[in-house]
Amino acid sequence: MSALPPKATPNAACANARSAGASRFDRDHASADRGSHSGCHAVLGPTGFAYCYDLRMWRTRPHQLRALRHKLELSQIFAWDIDPETSRRFAAEMAAELGIDVTAIDHLREGTLVSDAIVTCTSSRSPFLGLADVRPGTFVAAVGADNPEKSEIKPELMAKAAVIVDVLQQSIVMGDMHHAIKAAVMTPSDVRAELGTLIAERRPGRLADEEITIFDSSGTGVQDVAAAARAYELARDRGIGLVCALA
Numbered sequence: 001m002s003a004l005p006p007k008a009t010p011n012a013a014c015a016n017a018r019s020a021g022a023s024r025f026d027r028d029h030a031s032a033d034r035g036s037h038s039g040c041h042a043v044l045g046p047t048g049f050a051y052c053y054d055l056r057m058w059r060t061r062p063h064q065l066r067a068l069r070h071k072l073e074l075s076q077i078f079a080w081d082i083d084p085e086t087s088r089r090f091a092a093e094m095a096a097e098l099g100i101d102v103t104a105i106d107h108l109r110e111g112t113l114v115s116d117a118i119v120t121c122t123s124s125r126s127p128f129l130g131l132a133d134v135r136p137g138t139f140v141a142a143v144g145a146d147n148p149e150k151s152e153i154k155p156e157l158m159a160k161a162a163v164i165v166d167v168l169q170q171s172i173v174m175g176d177m178h179h180a181i182k183a184a185v186m187t188p189s190d191v192r193a194e195l196g197t198l199i200a201e202r203r204p205g206r207l208a209d210e211e212i213t214i215f216d217s218s219g220t221g222v223q224d225v226a227a228a229a230r231a232y233e234l235a236r237d238r239g240i241g242l243v244c245a246l247a
Contacts, residue, residue, distance in 0.1 A: 112133045145175045165177055
């Protein structure tokens with residue numbers, strides 16, 4: 001793999017996993033289970049999982065991986081960072097905490113090419129994940145490009161994938177879809193579905209086992225509110241947390 005552009009500072013973790021949730025990205029309304037989000041359609045059995053993140057997001061990475069374990073039955077994770085020491089430290093800490101094989105790798109493709117799920121969460125302004133880095137049938141959750149300048153996924157990969165976005169109009173002005181449109185390799189009509197229509201099963205996700213699917217998430221406030229409400233409900237039901245008076 002060629003060296004990353006100077007402004008790109010991602011890190012990755014890959015894993016053998018059996019998914020139980022992002023399945024709606026995988027297939028058009030089948031049955032069974034797979035994924036890193038929510039749903040229930042089986043496709044890939046034991047999978048690899050690649051997690052790409054940024055050195056500046058070091059404090060958030062353990063929390064993200066812990067959350068992913070709720071929907072991914074991970075058995076092996078590969079961690080990669082442009083700073084080898086950072087990936088080694090992350091691998092050691094996560095292996096000890098999760099009881100899973102977490103191995104630091106030197107090259108991104110060592111993980112992504114043996115993975116069926118990839119998550120990018122970086123502040124990169126130069127795309128680093130391309131078509132040659134991803135095998136057929138892979139699911140990619142690209143969540144770092146939350147403004148017009150940031151970019152993680154190369155337009156060539158976007159153009160070859162089934163793309164799901166948060167909100168179509170927002171994806172035109174920010175996120176990796178924005179850059180694919182700017183590169184003239186995609187148009188808004190090429191988007192497979194918005195996340196809401198996918199969850200509501202009004203639009204299909206993956207249509208074939210070999211199809212690459214990408215969730216281009218630039219983030220919306222309503223998603224944060226929904227996640228916070230669910231966290232509150234779970235805490236309340238389990239009797240955990242601290243009740244505070246706000247007035």
